[in-house]
Each structure stands twice: as structure tokens, then as C-alpha cells.
Amino acid sequence: xxxxxxxxxxxxxxxxxxxxxxxxxxxxxxxxxxxxxxxxxxxxxxxxxxxxxxxxxxxxxxxxxxxxxxxxxxxxxxxxxxxxxxxxxxxxxxxxxxxxxxxxxxxxxxxxxxxxxxxxxxxxxxxxxxxxxxxxxxxxxxxxxxxxxxxxxxxxxxxxxxxxxxxxxxxxxxxxxxxxxxxxxxxxxxxxxxxxxxxxxxxxxxxxxxxxxxxxxxxxxxxxxxxxxxxxxxxxxxxxxxxxxxxxxxxxxxxxxxxxxxxxxxxxxxxxxxxxxxxxxx
Amino acid sequence: xxxxxxxxxxxxxxxxxxxxxxxxxxxxxxxxxxxxxxxxxxxxxxxxxxxxxxxxxxxxxxxxxxxxxxxxxxxxxxxxxxxxxxxxxxxxxxxxxxxxxxxxxxxxxxxxxxxxxxxxxxxxxxxxxxxxxxxxxxxxxxxxxxxxxxxxxxxxxxxxxxxxxxxxxxxxxxxxxxxxxxxxxxxxxxxxxxxxxxxxxxxxxxxxxxxxxxxxxxxxxxxxxxxxxxxxxxxxxxxxxxxxxxxxxxxx
Amino acid sequence: xxxxxxxxxxxxxxxxxxxxxxxxxxxxxxxxxxxxxxxxxxxxxxxxxxxxxxxxxxxxxxxxxxxxxxxxxxxxxxxxxxxxxxxxxxxxxxxxxxxxxxxxxxxxxxxxxxxxxxxxxxxxxxxxxxxxxxxxxxxxxxxxxxxxxxxxxxxxxxxxxxxxxxxxxxxxxxxxxxxxxxxxxxxxxxxxxxxxxxxxxxxxxxxxxxxxxxxxxxxxxxxxxxxxxxxxxxxxxxxxxxxxxxxxxxxxxxxxxxxxxxxxxxxxxxxxxxxxxxxxxxxxxxxxxxxx
Ligand SMILES: Nc1ncnc2c1ncn2[C@@H]1O[C@H](COP(=O)(O)OP(=O)(O)OP(=O)(O)O)[C@@H](O)[C@H]1O
Ligand SMILES: [Mg+2]
Numbered sequence: 001x002x003x004x005x006x007x008x009x010x011x012x013x014x015x016x017x018x019x020x021x022x023x024x025x026x027x028x029x030x031x032x033x034x035x036x037x038x039x040x041x042x043x044x045x046x047x048x049x050x051x052x053x054x055x056x057x058x059x060x061x062x063x064x065x066x067x068x069x070x071x072x073x074x075x076x077x078x079x080x081x082x083x084x085x086x087x088x089x090x091x092x093x094x095x096x097x098x099x100x101x102x103x104x105x106x107x108x109x110x111x112x113x114x115x116x117x118x119x120x121x122x123x124x125x126x127x128x129x130x131x132x133x134x135x136x137x138x139x140x141x142x143x144x145x146x147x148x149x150x151x152x153x154x155x156x157x158x159x160x161x162x163x164x165x166x167x168x169x170x171x172x173x174x175x176x177x178x179x180x181x182x183x184x185x186x187x188x189x190x191x192x193x194x195x196x197x198x199x200x201x202x203x204x205x206x207x208x209x210x211x212x213x214x215x216x217x218x219x220x221x222x223x224x225x226x227x228x229x230x231x232x233x234x235x236x237x238x239x240x241x242x243x244x245x246x247x248x249x250x251x252x253x254x255x256x257x258x259x260x261x262x263x264x265x266x267x268x269x270x271x272x273x274x275x276x277x278x279x280x281x282x
Numbered sequence: 283x284x285x286x287x288x289x290x291x292x293x294x295x296x297x298x299x300x301x302x303x304x305x306x307x308x309x310x311x312x313x314x315x316x317x318x319x320x321x322x323x324x325x326x327x328x329x330x331x332x333x334x335x336x337x338x339x340x341x342x343x344x345x346x347x348x349x350x351x352x353x354x355x356x357x358x359x360x361x362x363x364x365x366x367x368x369x370x371x372x373x374x375x376x377x378x379x380x381x382x383x384x385x386x387x388x389x390x391x392x393x394x395x396x397x398x399x400x401x402x403x404x405x406x407x408x409x410x411x412x413x414x415x416x417x418x419x420x421x422x423x424x425x426x427x428x429x430x431x432x433x434x435x436x437x438x439x440x441x442x443x444x445x446x447x448x449x450x451x452x453x454x455x456x457x458x459x460x461x462x463x464x465x466x467x468x469x470x471x472x473x474x475x476x477x478x479x480x481x482x483x484x485x486x487x488x489x490x491x492x493x494x495x496x497x498x499x500x501x502x503x504x505x506x507x508x509x510x511x512x513x514x515x516x517x518x519x520x521x522x523x524x525x526x527x528x529x530x531x532x533x534x
Numbered sequence: 535x536x537x538x539x540x541x542x543x544x545x546x547x548x549x550x551x552x553x554x555x556x557x558x559x560x561x562x563x564x565x566x567x568x569x570x571x572x573x574x575x576x577x578x579x580x581x582x583x584x585x586x587x588x589x590x591x592x593x594x595x596x597x598x599x600x601x602x603x604x605x606x607x608x609x610x611x612x613x614x615x616x617x618x619x620x621x622x623x624x625x626x627x628x629x630x631x632x633x634x635x636x637x638x639x640x641x642x643x644x645x646x647x648x649x650x651x652x653x654x655x656x657x658x659x660x661x662x663x664x665x666x667x668x669x670x671x672x673x674x675x676x677x678x679x680x681x682x683x684x685x686x687x688x689x690x691x692x693x694x695x696x697x698x699x700x701x702x703x704x705x706x707x708x709x710x711x712x713x714x715x716x717x718x719x720x721x722x723x724x725x726x727x728x729x730x731x732x733x734x735x736x737x738x739x740x741x742x743x744x745x746x747x748x749x750x751x752x753x754x755x756x757x758x759x760x761x762x763x764x765x766x767x768x769x770x771x772x773x774x775x776x777x778x779x780x781x782x783x784x785x786x787x788x789x790x791x792x793x794x795x796x797x798x799x800x801x802x803x804x805x806x807x808x809x810x811x812x813x814x815x816x817x818x819x820x821x822x823x824x825x826x
Contacts, residue, residue, distance in 0.1 A: 007718045014720040018627040022636070025624050025690060026643050032650070032658055032687075086549030094543055095550070097341065107554030113811040114560065114804065115748025117778045121785070121800045125563045146556050153553065166378035170440065173334060174391040174447050175368035179542045184394070185380050207651020210750040210778070214785055234653045234751075241657045242755055254654045261649045 036254045043252030053220050057236060058246040062253055064222045068137070068230030069260075071223060072216060073202055075141020076148060081198060083145075084152030085187075091153070092160035093182050112150035117210040119146050124214035135229040140216025147211050148201045155197025159190040192275030196268045203264040207257055209234040233257050287312040287451060287481040288333060293347035295328060297340065301505060302328045305347070308500055308510045315473065315482040317496035317513065319489065321528065324502040326485040327375075330453045332356070333483065334370040335363040351451075368395065371444035375456040377436035379428035379443075384420055387428045387439060391447035406446050414442035415472055434465025441472065452476065454484040458491065470495050489529060493517050501525045564804060567797035571597055574791070580798060586761035588784070588792040597795040599802065601763045605678070605774035606806070609757060610746035612682025612770065613689050618739055620686075621693030622728075625735075628694065629701040630723055644691040652688060656755035659684040664756055673771035676758030681776070684752045689742040696741070700734025701727055737817035744810035748803065750778040759783055777803045 005013075051061030087108070095101040123143030133139040163186050171181040209232070217229025218239065231239075233253060240250040288310040295303035303325050310316040318326045328337070335356060337343045349356040356366060368391075380387050388407045397403060407424065411417040416438045420431070428439055437457055444452055454473070458466040473482060473495050486492050492499055493513060500510040501522075509516060509525045520526045572580055575597050583598015590596070628640055659680060668675030704727050712722040728735075758773025761780065765772065775783070781796050781803075788796055 011718040011720040018623055018631055021620055021623040022627045029643050029647050083549045083552050086546050090546035090550035104550045107557050110557045111553045115807055117750040117781050118800050118804050122560045122563050125567050166376055170378040173367055173372035175364055176394040177364050177539055179539050180394045189381050209653045234651055238653050241660055265649055
């Protein structure tokens with residue numbers, strides 16, 4: 001058997017196969033993106049972006065959904081960033097090695113592994129019902145926070161640990177306290193990479209649907225306060241598609257969502273480039 | 283004879299279960315330069331990091347014996363490490379300017395100690411840069427990032443930063459080992475100037491440097507203080523065989 | 535001064551403890567909501583029951599999610615059967631063969647793919663794949679196969695990047711030793727590099743399985759909704775209802791015991807995913823252990 005195919009030939013064949021499978025992966029991706037964009041572009045008009053939906057979204061635009069998504073992200077960020085960075089500072093700068101720290105790190109790992117639908121269920125039982133926040137931006141935003149918190153903690157912790165130890169020593173040697181050292185030297189040095197990480201986290205959260213389904217509500221009205229329900233863009237897309245309301249509108253919403261994700265990721269890359277050389281202004 | 287500023291008596295130090303310093307007893311006089319020499323790993327850095335309690339940051343580091351600064355026990359219960367470090371500054375082997383402007387680097391110390399007055403800060407920055415012979419080179423570039431300076435300039439900036447806190451003692455841990463000969467000469471000149479106002483303890487691998495800048499020299503070997511005395515005497519007429527071997531380059 | 539430092543440290547500690555508290559709250563609330571039904575029908579009956587009939591018009595409602603547990607594993611394993619070979623070959627390609635331009639294209643493509651929201655993949659599955667399967671393979675189009683393919687597309691980037699890391703961390707000397715003995719590059723990849731990277735790849739695969747089982751939006755739009763086992767059991771063109779779909783499809787109108795049963799579904803899902811995550815962690819750890 002082996003004599004039929006020489007090692008050199010099988011080497012060649014295998015390499016061809018590897019090229020082919022990599023190409024399949026790329027082509028699948030291109031096809032998916034291309035298909036959505038081609039189908040969605042005709043729908044993308046200014047009025048689609050700036051009008052409210054009519055007939056459950058079969059006509060009109062998606063402005064309330066865009067605003068809703070934006071508000072949810074805002075709440076999620078405003079809560080996840082301080083808590084996440086605080087946690088990372090504790091883990092990277094303060095925590096004594098030992099049981100407590102291990103439990104905390106384990107908790108962060110656990111939270112990261114919980115399926116988003118379970119977080120959605122929890123958000124419904126805890127935020128919507130138990131705390132009485134109802135279906136609202138607050139409930140949805142906090143549920144999203146539970147989801148991105150582990151990510152924020154992890155990227156912040158890594159960024160802090162990457163700050164050279166010499167800077168800490170330099171600050172301590174000048175008689176600075178621990179918190180002065182952390183807040184004035186270590187944290188500012190880590191801010192660019194933390195920012196990049198947090199923005200990437202937003203990119204992950206923005207398309208998240210299962211978490212907000214049972215927490216943010218599905219109202220198509222423009223929210224007037226943070227206790228109003230909203231229907232985020234990905235959920236709107238789900239309803240349009242699964243209830244067969246309108247495929248064109250669903251394509252349009254998909255393109256808008258994809259563009260948001262793309263812009264967010266490009267922003268993260270841009271920030272990383274810009275701050276490639278660490279320098280902090282006071 | 284000048285007063286004793288820092289004195290250690292039977293100082294022992296362990297990292298975990300490994301003993302890094304054994305019964306170190308020596309007295310460093312005020313406004314003099316004390317050099318600490320010895321082969322790599324003999325505990326030089328460990329010793330001077332005790333003096334401003336930088337070893338507090340090292341987990342598992344344990345100290346017994348006495349270490350006195352102006353007669354007060356550095357490791358005593360009523361000694362505040364933060365207050366102590368205001369009086370005992372330190373310059374490290376690798377220049378470690380903060381990633382901020384030159385001005386902010388030097389104003390850092392006074393600011394963390396509560397100084398907000400702009401004129402006062404300006405004055406301190408100028409004085410410190412002049413005292414560290416950096417003013418002529420960077421006086422016009424105070425807003426520039428400190429990490430853009432050359433290695434030698436960065437090290438002098440770190441010295442200026444230390445001076446801005448107005449310490450009594452400055453510890454130098456191999457301040458020139460990452461620098462070129464010209465920058466090294468500048469820093470040695472600087473140390474010779476500073477010793478009129480400050481008590482200086484310097485760790486160095488460079489025997490000539492120790493001979494040039496110091497008044498007293500301590501020779502460490504494997505965590506023990508082998509010999510301590512006037513620099514001239516240590517270099518010309520050492521008591522111990524191992525000191526002589528080290529100074530003449532016969533080992534280490 | 536000292537007290538303010540202390541207060542700050544306490545605040546930081548509380549932030550750090552948030553994640554643990556949230557996990558604890560999640561467990562508490564899932565149990566609180568799910569236990570009524572679990573107590574009523576029994577854990578074994580709930581997990582192994584064949585009948586899901588939560589709103590019985592006549593007679594007792596029944597809560598058995600066995601078909602859904604099977605469905606979750608079915609689509610997840612199906613996705614692995616597609617994604618693992620493709621993913622590993624792509625990773626081998628990336629790590630061993632790709633010229634730098636191809637590597638950078640593939641790397642960027644992977645990042646893009648990770649970024650596509652799952653609801654969009656589900657939508658694409660609904661409008662493209664479901665009709666395609668229906669027309670070319672038969673059945674409803676909503677099927678185990680459709681779900682597996684969509685989940686495979688989601689799992690692919692993750693498998694590629696972790697396997698790529700695992701392959702790259704194989705010591706260079708192994709490879710050089712093999713090449714020096716006259717083995718071809720492909721032979722070296724197959725006999726030396728892949729076996730050394732195995733535990734890392736296994737961890738990646740288990741992790742992908744956990745993620746696939748927990749995935750919701752992409753699945754609910756393409757697998758259909760019947761809460762029964764496929765018939766015959768190996769018919770991958772039959773529609774199924776994985777656990778995540780069960781929650782999404784009924785949560786909006788469920789009340790009382792019915793809602794409780796959905797929370798109980800969440801508990802089972804949580805446990806399954808947690809166990810897989812732990813196994814994956816262990817696999818990675820053991821790899822670290824042997825590398826010393
Ligand atoms: N943080 C630490 N934890 C454990 N052991 C340490 C630590 N720092 C130093 N040591 C050990 O203590 C001993 C003394 O180290 P130290 O850094 O003081 O030597 P040194 O004389 O400054 O050497 P060099 O000239 O290389 O700087 C060495 O054996 C070293 O391995
Ligand atoms: Mg040293």
C-alpha cells in the first residue's frame with residue numbers, strides 16, 4: 001500500500017488539502033458577510049435609520065432599537081468598568097496569594113462560563129422580579145454587565161500585570177502610598193490597553209440577545225427613562241426573522257448590527273495603534 | 283567625626299526559608315558616601331532595600347535584628363514605611379521614569395505628599411533639575427515625555443525626582459550599570475556633589491567607582507559582611523584575604 | 535491617610551467579590567425558581583422524562599426534558615464533527631504551512647467570524663441553510679443537521695485559535711528532530727506535532743462543546759421546536775428542541791410551574807456546561823503539568 005504513494009506525493013497532497021480547508025473557511029465567511037450586505041444594502045436608507053418602526057417592524061425604521069442598544073451598552077459599561085477595573089486592581093495589586101484570591105479568580109472564571117440564556121433567566125428572576133426593576137434598560141444593562149464583567153476583569157488584570165514592576169518601586173521609593181502608586185502610576189500606564197479590551201468587550205456584548213430577551217423587554221417605543229423597556233437591535237432582528245415579519249427589514253438590521261460590531265473592533269485596533277508607545281499625560 | 287545616620291545591628295533576613303543576610307552590623311555616617319561591593323547574589327541589593335523598607339513588597343521576606351535610622355528602629359511598630367521613604371530616597375539599577383512628562387515626574391513626589399501650589403512646584407522642579415545637572419539639557423523640554431530621554435538622562439531624572447522629595451538619605455542600587463561611560467562619569471560627578479548635603483549608600487559592581495566616590499566601603503560575601511572600613515584602607519590594606527582577592531579581581 | 539487607604543482596599547475587595555456574589559446569586563435564584571417543579575416531579579423524572587407537556591388542557595401537565603438534553607448534545611456533537619477536523623486542519627495550516635500573507639488573512643477572518651453576533655448567524659441559517667437542506671436533503675429543513683452546521687461555523691474560530699496556540703507551543707526541537715531523520719513535513723505534523731499538541735486541542739474541543747450547548751440564538755432559529763426525540767433516533771434531518779430553545783420559546787408566556795420548569799431546564803443546562811468547562815480546564819492543566 002505505502003509503496004503506491006511516495007512520501008513526497010502524500011506530503012504534496014496533504015498540503016493541498018490544508019490549503020483547501022483554509023480556503024473553505026475563508027470563503028464561507030465571505031459568503032455569509034457578502035450575502036447579508038448584498039441583501040441588506042437596498043434597505044439601508046436614512047429613513048430606515050432615523051424612523052420608528054410601523055406594523056411591528058414590517059415597515060418604517062429601527063431608530064428605537066438603535067437607541068435601545070445604545071442605552072443598554074451605556075448601563076452595562078458604566079457598571080462593568082468601575083467594578084471590573086476595581087476587581088482587577090484588587091487581584092493584580094492588592095490580593096494576598098491564598099484562598100480568598102483563588103476563590104475570587106474562580107468566581108470570575110465561573111461567571112465567564114455561564115451560558116447567556118442562564119444569565120438572562122437570572123436577570124429576569126433577580127432584576128426584573130425580585131428587585132422590581134421591571135423590563136427596563138436598567139435590568140437589561142445590568143444583566144449584560146454580569147456577562148461582560150469577567151472579560152473586563154481579565155483584560156484589566158492582564159494590562160495591570162504588564163506594567164513594569166520598576167514603576168511601582170520608583171513610586172514607593174518616593175514615599176507614595178499603595179493607592180497613590182496604583183492610581184497615579186500603574187493604572188494610567190495600563191489605561192490604553194484596558195480601554196482596548198473594554199471596547200472589544202462591548203463588541204461582544206452588542207450582539208448579545210439571550211441575556212436581554214427577558215430583561216430589557218421588547219417595546220418598540222422610544223425610551224424616555226432608564227426604567228423604560230426597550231427592544232435592542234439584535235432582539236428586534238430575532239423577532240423580525242423568527243416571526244416572519246419582514247426579511248428585508250431583518251437584512252437591514254443585520255447590516256446595521258454588523259457595521260456597529262465592525263466599527264467597535266476597528267476603534268479598538270485604532271486605540272491600540274495610537275497608544276503603541278505608552279505615554280500618559282499627568 | 284560625623285554622626286551615625288543609619289546603623290544595622292545583627293541584621294538577619296530570610297526570603298522564605300533561604301537566608302540572604304547574616305548578622306550584618308555596620309554604621310553609615312551622615313553626609314558621607316558608603317559603598318557596598320561584593321559578587322553577584324551576595325545580598326547587596328537586599329541590604330539596601332531594607333533601609334527604606336522596599337523589601338516590605340516582597341512576599342515571604344522576614345527580618346530580625348535591628349536597623350536604626352537617626353536612632354529610631356526602621357522596622358519598629360511606630361515606624362511608618364511611607365514616612366520613612368520620604369526621608370530615604372532610592373535610585374534603581376534600571377532607570378524607571380514614569381511614563382509622564384519630565385515635569386510631572388519630578389513633581390510626582392511633592393504632589394503625593396500634598397503640595398498643590400503651582401509656583402512652589404515649579405521652583406522644586408527647577409531646583410531638582412539643577413541639582414542633578416539636568417536643567418541645561420531639559421530645562422526647555424519640561425512637557426516632553428520622560429521616556430524619550432536617553433538612558434543617562436533618565437537616570438539623572440530619577441535622581442532629580444528623588445531630590446524633589448528632600449530626603450536625608452539617598453540609596454543607589456548600581457545606578458550606572460545600565461549606562462555608558464560618559465553617563466556614568468556624569469552620575470559619579472553628581473554623587474560627589476550630592477554628598478555635601480545627603481547621606482549616600484551606593485551598591486556597585488565597579489571597584490574603581492567605589493574607590494572614586496565613597497568614603498567607606500563594605501564588602502559582602504554570601505550574605506555576610508566580610509569587612510567594613512575607610513575606603514582607602516579597604517582598597518589598599520584589606521584585613522581579610524577574601525576582600526583582597528575580590529578587589530584584585532581574583533574571583534567573582 | 536491610613537484609614538482612607540484601608541477604605542479603598544475594602545472597596546476594591548468588594549468589586550473583586552462581585553463576580554463571586556453574582557455567581558452565588560445566579561445559583562440561588564435558579565434553585566429558588568426551579569426547585570418547586572424539581573421537587574414535585576423529582577430530579578430523575580425531570581431529566582429522564584420523555585414527555586414535555588407543560589400546559590395540559592386535560593389532566594396533569596408533565597415536565598420531562600430528556601429529549602431536549604439529547605437534542606442539546608446531538609447538535610453540539612454534530613457541530614464538533616464538522617468543526618473539529620476543519621478547525622484542526624486550518625490550525626495546522628496556520629501554524630505550519632501558511633505563508634505570512636495567508637496567515638494574516640486567516641487570522642483577520644477568524645477575528646471577524648468571532649465578532650459576528652450569533653443572532654445573525656441564526657438568521658442566515660434560517661434564510662439560507664434551512665431552505666437548502668429542505669430542498670436538497672428533504673425533511674423540514676429545521677433539523678439537527680442545520681443546527682450543527684450553524685454551530686460549527688460559530689465553533690470554528692475558537693477551535694482554530696486555541697489549536698493554533700497548542701501547535702505553536704510544541705517545542706521546536708521535536709519538529710527539527712523529526713525532519714532531521716528524513717521525515718516529510720506532513721509526516722512530522724501527523725506523527726510528532728499533532729500528538730504533542732493533543733491535550734491542548736482536546737481542551738479546545740471540550741470548551742467548544744460547552745459553548746455550543748450553551749448557545750441559544752443561533753440554535754433556536756434553525757433546529758425547529760418539537761420536544762420529542764428524533765425518530766428514528768439517528769435521523770439528523772429531524773427537527774429537535776435543545777434546552778436553550780426550550781427556554782427561549784416558552785419563557786415569554788410561562789407562569790407558575792411551567793416557568794419553574796423552564797428555570798429547572800436552566801439548572802440542568804448550567805450543570806452540564808459547568809461540568810464540561812471543568813473538564814476542559816483539567817485537560818489544559820494536565821498539559822501544563824506534563825510540559826515542565
Ligand atoms: N525577591 C526575592 N525572593 C527570593 N530570593 C531573593 C529575592 N531577591 C533576592 N533573592 C536572593 O537573595 C540573594 C541576594 O540577592 P541580592 O539581589 O540582594 O544580590 P545582589 O548582591 O544585589 O546581586 P547583584 O549584584 O546580582 O544585584 C540571592 O541569592 C537571591 O537569589
Ligand atoms: Mg542587586
